[in-house]
Amino acid sequence: MNAVFKNIKFINPIVGSSPAIKQMQSDLLDCAPYNVNVLATGPTGAGKELVAQVIHLASGRKGPLVSVNCAAIPKDLLEAELFGHEKGAFTDAISRRVGRIEQAEGGTLFLDEIGDMPLDLQAKLLRIIEARVVTRVGSNTETPVDFRLVCATHQDLEAKVALGQFREDLMYRLSVFVVRVPSLKERLQDIPELVEKISQQMETGDTGLVPPRFELCAQAELMRYDWPGNVRELKNFLQRAAVLSRGEPVEHLDIRRLLNGKIKVAEEQETLWDAIEALPKHEDSLDPETPDYEATGLSLSHERIRETLGAGQIFSLKEHLEKHESDIVKIALEMCGGNTAEAAKLMALKRTTLIAKIHKYNLVDL
Known part of the structure; x- marks a missing residue:
């Protein structure tokens, strides 16, 4: 566990000791105890979902952490997914359903890729944040809700506001406290720790893969690549290396081959x-x-x-x-x-x- 979390009793999912990661963890520790909205910004694949996990664990809230990817759910289904619906509210609504916001009662609601939320739903989310009540689709009854809101985006919300694609008032509501998640390029020195963590997950997972073993020069080679896909790309790379190395030690030339010559030497x-x-x-x-x-x-x-x-x-x-x-x-x-x-x-x-x-x-x- 990183020193910045030494007084908080939970398993810290964030790996790394680089200055960029230490700064991020310090920011998380500062905001976690307070029920303020948090916006995590950073590139795709950098691990913004971990921000929600750490804030939830460190906040002491007793309810669940409920996650919704706003970009992964079709627009016509997202409203019912978030707010819930009553029986008969629409064609496929054969029974009442509690929405994800109500499911987060007493806990934390994580809205990933908030920049992709449609404008009409943005207005409804803004009202929920202000009034702390939710109305299911097909109902006129308001249900009180108590949740901590954490959002994430890889987009520039200010630019979307200027284009009329995101509500300015909602942007300010969401960004009470902004946490920047660094790209892997900004924290290359964390790669050995990340490799070890991902290897542990590989050992306990159901892929059947044996974690690759890297020679010293190969580890250094990993830190010479920019990793535009960030930690997600590194994880996929390690799985590929595990498949192709077949238990043999991986050397620096193997790294270059596995990365298809993307490293400029x-x-x-x-x-x-x-x-x-x-x-x-x-x-x-x-x-x-x-x-x-x-x-x-x-x-x-x-x-x-x-x-x-x-x-x-x-x-x-x-x-x-x-x-x-x-x-x-x-x-x-x-x-x-x-x-x-x-x-x-x-x-x-x-x-x-x-x-x-x-x-x-x-x-x-x-």
Whole structure:
């Protein structure tokens, strides 16, 4: 669980520790306790539905979280879906039905893709927000409702208002508190955590897929792609990788093939991965007689690791990964002639982050 939610007792579905995600989680923590309308904005596939989940869980409301995708339901059915209907209200209304708004009583109503809601329904939603009553289709009776409203859109509502396609008064009602969901391109450093989370879901799901195993260079390669489809595209990519890798480790060249050459590769970047793969690999770098070991290569055999762990010896994962990181940073700096800006670009890092690693691994004299 991220530190920002340490005092809230629930499983946080949002994965990542990048500055963009930390800011979003801080915003969610600020607004969650208050019964104000929230509008989540951001690109398609970025995970805006998670905003509703976190707000609902952190709000302490006892009712359910009810979700409606306004773009997925035909216009002539959306009104009955939201407001409910009485028996005989229209041809197929063979019985009374409670709408999704009433179902959210005491809980949270999440309206996804609110920008696609028809204008006539926007007016009715505005009245419900103001009066807190709902009238089913075919009825004159108003039913009081108590719900927390969270909406989401990938569209520019102000632009739609200017075009006369969205009510300005409703836009202001919905956007009491706006939460921006960052694109995956803005949080590339979260990819390892996202891969781990998606892999866990893959293991417990019903797809029958075995999560792919990525070499270190392959993980770095994932962070060099823009991911225009965001987290949704990453999830689909991991499923494709699971199918095609068939249990074999995935390397950086495999990533490029799986992405159909969408990653633009500079010659010096190719050289970087070639240099990394050319480093000596010492499978015997684990000494079973010594609890602490010094990893001297970029890979260890799975059999050797299992043997060591099975013997009750300590395998210092932290030291092993730090050795990998130190070697790669050193290679990148040497290739760039000590130019930290260029080396940081090669490794998809911020220059300040690279400088911190240089001091951490005592590489200042390179």
